[in-house]
Amino acid sequence: MSASKKSPDQIGLLAVGMVAEERMRQVQKGYSRDHDDDHASEELAAGAAFYLLPSWMNQDVCTANGGERLVIESLQNLVGAAAWNDISRDEDNPDDDLELRIQNVVRGCALGLAELERLLRMRKGGR
Template identity: 35%
Template sequence: MTPVRFNPVSSATIQPAENGEFVRFADWQDTNEQLTAALTTIENARFFSRCPEGIDLKEHVGNLRLAADEQVSNGICTVLYRGAIPDGIDTSTLFGAIVRVIKERLSQIEKGFSQEGDDDYLDHELSAAAAAYLLCAAGHQQLAATVWPFSAEDFKPSPNAHRNLVRGAALAVAEMESMDRGVIEIVLSGDKDNVQ
């Protein structure tokens, strides 16, 4: 593994919007390379950490990971949200969760579940798949199996509720992305009356 040199996003790169809205996808693409470098930096931190004598290695690496995830989460917050974080909001866990969902979504795409393929699901199958994983996270495996829209052998919930939450959230993101692409297509076609 080779260390990655990461230059954090500067305030000159991201211009805050006065209304605090989220950045557009095109703006997000510009920062994708920096996000990838940041996530790789976390992996490098894990690899290069040297645990002091007498300290539990798993706990040590876990603490380093939490610190690194918090740094990346704060960076992602800067990238995704144009505006100040309201006082009293604990971003240490909020944006850490977002990082895990983004990583899962990217993993789904890398495994061949393409955005183009997602657009072929016209009956909200991705929403149903997300619901199935979320139901498993809540302990409702039997109900989840009835909601799952694909073949039964493709439904592979984890015994870990947290993992199912991440999978479900990433599938929900896939559905939202597909809907957004559909809206963009409608708007570009000039049929703005059908935008929901």
């Protein structure tokens, strides 16, 4: 059954399942709790934002440079070029490639989940 023929509840369960599957894939690829906990500067949240923002949207962010000045930087530069290996957003246009857009949103949600897990471990005193 295609997603368009599923009920809203079925689509919701499909979406949650896709995110959970992607998160498991990330962990199997080596992005474990220990790895995630090393990203204390919220790089996971920035990575999630990168995937979730549509490619047409300005992806510059405003950061504090430790002083009183705010600096506008590219999200990609802020997180670091190595974090974007194998990521292409060149054709992330829902009108042209809906499946690519869905894949990027799933990846962003899974990275957001990793960030949430990291924050919850911090709250619990786990790291």
